[in-house]
Amino acid sequence: MKNTLVIDLEEEKKEILKRYRALLRACKPTLQRGDKKEIRKAFEMALESHKDMRRKSGEPYIYHPIAVAQIAAEEIGLGTTSIVCALLHDVVEDTEITLEDIEREFGKKTARIIDGLTKISGVFDYNSSLQAENFRKMLLTLADDVRVILIKLADRLHNMRTMDFMPQHKQLKIASETIYLYAPLAHRLGLYAMKSELEDLSMKYLEPDTYKFIANNLNEKKAERNLFIKKFIEPIKARLEEEGLKVEIYGRPKSIHSIWNKMKKKNIPFDEVYDLFAIRIVLDSSPDQEKADCWKAYSVVTDLYRPNPDRLRDWVSSPKGNGYESLHTTVMGSKGQWVEVQIRTQRMNEIAEKGFAAHWKYKESSQDNGLDQWIQNVREMLSNPESNALDFIDDFKMNLFSDEIFIFTPKGSLIQLPLGATALDFAFDIHTDIGVSCIGAKVNHKLVPLSYKLQNGDQVEIITSSKQTPKEDWLNIVVTAKAKSKIKSSLKEEKRKIAEGGKELLERKLKSLKITYNTDNLNKISYFFKLPSTQELFIAVAQGKIELKHLKEYLSSEKEIESRTSEQIEENQIENLLNKVKGPESDILLIGEDLQKIDYKLANCCNPIPGDDVFGFITVSEGIKIHRTNCPNAAQLMANYGYRIVKAKWNRQKELTFLTGLHIVGIDDVGLINNLTKVISNDFKVNMRSITVDTNDGIFDGSIMVFVNDKDHLDNLISNLMQVKGVTSVTRFDA
Numbered sequence: 001m002k003n004t005l006v007i008d009l010e011e012e013k014k015e016i017l018k019r020y021r022a023l024l025r026a027c028k029p030t031l032q033r034g035d036k037k038e039i040r041k042a043f044e045m046a047l048e049s050h051k052d053m054r055r056k057s058g059e060p061y062i063y064h065p066i067a068v069a070q071i072a073a074e075e076i077g078l079g080t081t082s083i084v085c086a087l088l089h090d091v092v093e094d095t096e097i098t099l100e101d102i103e104r105e106f107g108k109k110t111a112r113i114i115d116g117l118t119k120i121s122g123v124f125d126y127n128s129s130l131q132a133e134n135f136r137k138m139l140l141t142l143a144d145d146v147r148v149i150l151i152k153l154a155d156r157l158h159n160m161r162t163m164d165f166m167p168q169h170k171q172l173k174i175a176s177e178t179i180y181l182y183a184p185l186a187h188r189l190g191l192y193a194m195k196s197e198l199e200d201l202s203m204k205y206l207e208p209d210t211y212k213f214i215a216n217n218l219n220e221k222k223a224e225r226n227l228f229i230k231k232f233i234e235p236i237k238a239r240l241e242e243e244g245l246k247v248e249i250y251g252r253p254k255s256i257h258s259i260w261n262k263m264k265k266k267n268i269p270f271d272e273v274y275d276l277f278a279i280r281i282v283l284d285s286s287p288d289q290e291k292a293d294c295w296k297a298y299s300v301v302t303d304l305y306r307p308n309p310d311r312l313r314d315w316v317s318s319p320k321g322n323g324y325e326s327l328h329t330t331v332m333g334s335k336g337q338w339v340e341v342q343i344r345t346q347r348m349n350e351i352a353e354k355g356f357a358a359h360w361k362y363k364e365s366s367q368d369n370g371l372d373q374w375i376q377n378v379r380e381m382l383s384n385p386e387s388n389a390l391d392f393i394d395d396f397k398m399n400l401f402s403d404e405i406f407i408f409t410p411k412g413s414l415i416q417l418p419l420g421a422t423a424l425d426f427a428f429d430i431h432t433d434i435g436v437s438c439i440g441a442k443v444n445h446k447l448v449p450l451s452y453k454l455q456n457g458d459q460v461e462i463i464t465s466s467k468q469t470p471k472e473d474w475l476n477i478v479v480t481a482k483a484k485s486k487i488k489s490s491l492k493e494e495k496r497k498i499a500e501g502g503k504e505l506l507e508r509k510l511k512s513l514k515i516t517y518n519t520d521n522l523n524k525i526s527y528f529f530k531l532p533s534t535q536e537l538f539i540a541v542a543q544g545k546i547e548l549k550h551l552k553e554y555l556s557s558e559k560e561i562e563s564r565t566s567e568q569i570e571e572n573q574i575e576n577l578l579n580k581v582k583g584p585e586s587d588i589l590l591i592g593e594d595l596q597k598i599d600y601k602l603a604n605c606c607n608p609i610p611g612d613d614v615f616g617f618i619t620v621s622e623g624i625k626i627h628r629t630n631c632p633n634a635a636q637l638m639a640n641y642g643y644r645i646v647k648a649k650w651n652r653q654k655e656l657t658f659l660t661g662l663h664i665v666g667i668d669d670v671g672l673i674n675n676l677t678k679v680i681s682n683d684f685k686v687n688m689r690s691i692t693v694d695t696n697d698g699i700f701d702g703s704i705m706v707f708v709n710d711k712d713h714l715d716n717l718i719s720n721l722m723q724v725k726g727v728t729s730v731t732r733f734d735a
Contacts, residue, residue, distance in 0.1 A: 012060055016047070019066045026073040027083055035080040041105065042084040049095040056165040064158060065090060071154035075194060077354040082147050085113045089151060092118045116148035150189070156182050157194055160201040169647045172615065172629055175205040176638035190323050190355025199257035207260075207630050214256045217270050225251075225277060232279065232333055239300045245293060246284035253277045267665070269729060275330070278340040285345045291316055294327050297343045305331035308338065316348075321404050321416060323351050408459040417454065420479050424450040427462045428483035435483060436490055437464040451477045469494065499535045502542030509541070513551055525551070600624040602658070606631035609658040611711025616646035650710075657707035659689060660714060666727040668700040675724045680706060684717050700726070703733070 020043055027039065046065050053061035069086035072078040078086075084106055091097040092114060099118075103111035160178060163171055179202040187195040204211045229251035240247045254276055262273050281301070285293040294316050301307075311330035319325045327343040344352065407415045407426055417425055423443065427450075428435030441448050442461040454460065470490040478484055510517050522534045529546060531537050540546045600616065606628040608614050613629040617637050626648060627634055638645055666672065673693060680686050689705040708714045714732065721730045 016060065016062055016066070019063065019070075023066055023070050023073065023083070026070050027080070030073070030077070030079045032080070038080055038106065039083055039087070042087040045097070045105070046087045046091060049091045049097055053094065055162070057162065061090075064162075067158045068151065068154045071157055072151055075157075075354075076150055076154060076191065077350075078147065078150060081110060081113070082151060084110055085117065085147070086151050086154060088114055089117045089155060113145055113147055113151070116145065117151060146189070149185070153182065153186055153189075153191065153194060157198060160198060163201075163205065169615070169645075171205040173638050173642055173645065175202040176635040177642075178202045179206065180635040180639040186355075188321075190351060192324075192352055192355075194355075196255035196257065200255050203257050203260065206634075210260060211256060214259055214270060218253060218256070218259075218276065221276075225253075228333070228335070229277065229279065232339060235304050236279075236281070236301055239304065240281070240297060243296060243300065245297065247297070248282045248284075249279065251277045251279050267663070267729070267731065274337045275340050278342055280349075281341065281343045282349045283343070283345045287347070290345045290347070293345065294343050298327055298329065301329065301331060301341055301343070305333065305339070307331045311340075316344075318406055318414075323355070326352065405454060405456045407454055408457070410459065410461045418479060421454050422450065422477055422479065423448055423452045423454065423460060423462070424474060425478050425480045425483045426454060426460050427464075428478065428486055429480065430462065432486045434462055434464060435486055436470050437466060437468045438462055439465045439468050450474070495535065495539060498542045499538040502538035502540070506538060506541045506546075509551055515551075600626060603627045603631065603633075605633050607658065607660050609660055609708060609711055609714060610650040611714075612650075614648050614650070616648040617641070618644040618646065657687070657709060659705060659707055661733045662704045662706060662718070662721070663729075663731045663733050664700070664702045664704065664721065664727060665729045666700045666724075668695045668698050669726045672700055672724070672726050673702075676702070676704070676721060676727075679720050679724060680704070680717070683720065684713075686713075686717060 023043075024036065024039065027035070043066075047062050050061040050065070055061055055064060065087045068089060069083045072082050072086045076082075088097075088102060088106075088110075092099055092102070099111050099115055102114055156178060159174070163174065166174070178198050183195050183198040183202065186198055200211075233249045233251070237247065237249050240249075259270070259273055259276065262268075262275075263270060266272075281297055283290075283293045283297060308330045311328070313326075313328040315324055315326050315328070325344060325348040328340065329343075330338050330340050333339045404416050405419055405421065407417055407421075409415060409430070415426065415429055417429060423441035424435065424438060427438040427441070438450060440450060440463045441452065442463065443452060443454070443458050445459075470487045472491060474487050475484060478487065507517050510521070515521060519534075522537065526532075526534055526537045529537065529540065529550070531540060537546070600623050602608055603617075603625045608626055608628045608631075614626050615629060615634070615638075616624045616626055618624055624646065627637070664676065673691075677688070677691075680688055687707045689707065691702065691704045693700070693702040695701070706717070708717065718730045718732070721727060
């Protein structure tokens with residue numbers, strides 16, 4: 001036994017050295033004099049610090065920091081300082097090493113990045129859920145040094161790649177956080193390959209059956225696809241070389257997640273998703289010839305294959321906000337299928353693959369400052385300390401992860417806004433004073449309201465009035481964080497003025513009732529009138545909603561009013577419910593048991609049925625809500641309120657039925673509805689609650705609400721409905 005252990009340890013030492021050498025090879029392109037020595041020093045410190053630690057898989061812990069450093073070097077293209085930080089990213093958190101030790105050995109810059117990585121370790125920690133405030137904290141470090149985020153993304157990617165040894169409920173929580181925030185963050189920083197892999201890995205845990213189904217189908221058709229790509233590329237390559245262009249062309253498969261999105265969006269089966277891959281043309285061009293070469297290549301491709309005129313995307317003339325530059329077109333292949341073609345230069349390709357790190361490298365020569373502008377926008381959002389943390393995350397997702405539109409000012413300047421931005425957003429983007437006094441706009445010389453949604457290429461002129469002031473409903477009109485923040489702060493100032501008047505009025509009224517004017521009494525009165533704060537109380541008094549007779553009611557009431565705020569009461573209710581569920585007996589909720597002590601309901605947003613993978617979410621007023629793990633709201637709930645999530649599974653049901661929806665598409669034929677209802681009512685003895693049918697140009701499209709016993713019952717019903725002549729697809733939808 002002892003000899004085996006010695007052999008294992010020797011093998012591990014060899015493996016550690018092998019991985020370290022592979023890391024050095026990955027760093028080679030960026031190494032300068034003395035760098036190798038720094039990396040060696042960091043490796044030895046990490047190795048010594050983590051020597052007695054193991055991962056959940058049983059492997060030595062040092063494998064993880066080496067892997068994170070390898071991703072940072074190879075897949076993001078970061079330099080020596082980042083490699084050192086990646087190797088040491090866990091030492092301050094998990095070992096005896098202090099920040100002072102790191103500063104002494106590696107200098108202030110490295111210590112500052114590791115401090116940032118340590119402060120936000122809770123965001124990526126397996127033992128704690130990602131909370132909104134942690135995310136804000138992480139973004140503060142982004143504004144300071146973007147390398148903190150890039151190393152954290154490398155850390156998250158390696159954790160996602162090695163998550164098989166985690167318990168299922170932790171896999172779900174971590175995958176939800178990843179799909180909700182970190183995949184979009186990678187996308188926004190221009191790391192497309194990383195974004196796609198994070199999405200695919202999240203899907204592997206959140207929707208394992210669909211993931212396996214698509215992966216297997218892609219694998220089966222790989223040889224056929226490669227042959228098609230080879231034949232498609234040959235004539236393009238020959239013509240481009242005739243034109244004197246140096247070029248590399250290859251086909252790359254679309255990600256599993258993007259294929260699944262297309263299937264859901266278009267409501268089609270896998271066999272009908274034709275663009276399963278994209279052809280990429282990468283040109284070796286000099287900086288002054290890039291644009292001309294890209295369009296020359298486009299001309300060659302569209303001479304050989306007919307393009308779809310609606311599918312040309314020109315991000316060479318107007319790069320995306322994250323620095324992405326490329327020409328995209330979709331052309332008809334020889335076998336009657338659409339093929340996406342991407343045309344770019346080597347510089348553009350490196351920026352597309354390595355995002356922010358490559359952007360730095362080319363910063364001197366590139367005119368694009370989209371990424372710098374984006375970081376500036378992050379700083380602006382973070383400079384508003386008043387915003388609620390969850391509102392902040394929603395604003396952040398909406399603004400900084402969305403696609404862009406380009407709008408022109410009356411003088412022809414170009415302004416970039418997120419998709420869905422309104423005329424009012426444009427006004428605030430120009431200047432706060434123009435935003436707060438905006439009463440309307442002219443778009444392409446036509447008068448439009450503040451809520452008008454802008455389109456790419458619109459020219460906008462703002463109309464203002466000195467009498468205008470921001471309104472509460474403006475918050476529903478705007479989508480940009482800058483506009484929301486400025487409107488909230490104007491409204492707050494307005495509220496403060498109203499509250500000042502209400503405060504004086506209330507003081508006089510309390511004096512007449514001989515009630516002492518102090519904080520304790522103000523809190524009690526606020527609670528009695530169900531107002532969230534004393535400021536809201538002052539405003540209610542100023543607006544005449546609380547008069548002397550109402551205050552007399554308060555005075556005569558014998559009910560003992562606690563001075564705790566409603567928020568604290570909510571927290572206590574949640575805490576009590578958590579203690580009931582996560583008590584010593586069990587930490588898993590069995591749905592269907594006679595649970596007298598716990599009130600639970602099935603969520604309407606996804607209508608789970610027995611057999612579905614589910615989890616419980618603790619609400620304040622409605623007990624526990626049961627959601628499917630692939631519910632549209634699941635990722636947001638798990639990411640923002642992880643502490644309220646309860647593991648749940650189905651217990652044996654006693655002849656209960658559950659409502660669910662079926663969407664049926666087919667070729668309209670005489671008797672089709674009759675045949676469908678026959679299968680549902682006669683063969684399966686299933687009750688229908690409602691049926692909605694629409695036929696258009698010979699296509700039948702119906703939605704049927706049915707009561708089923710469990711998932712197996714539903715799957716059998718779907719299978720039998722698919723056998724009905726004329727039916728092409730039957731899919732479940734959230735009722």
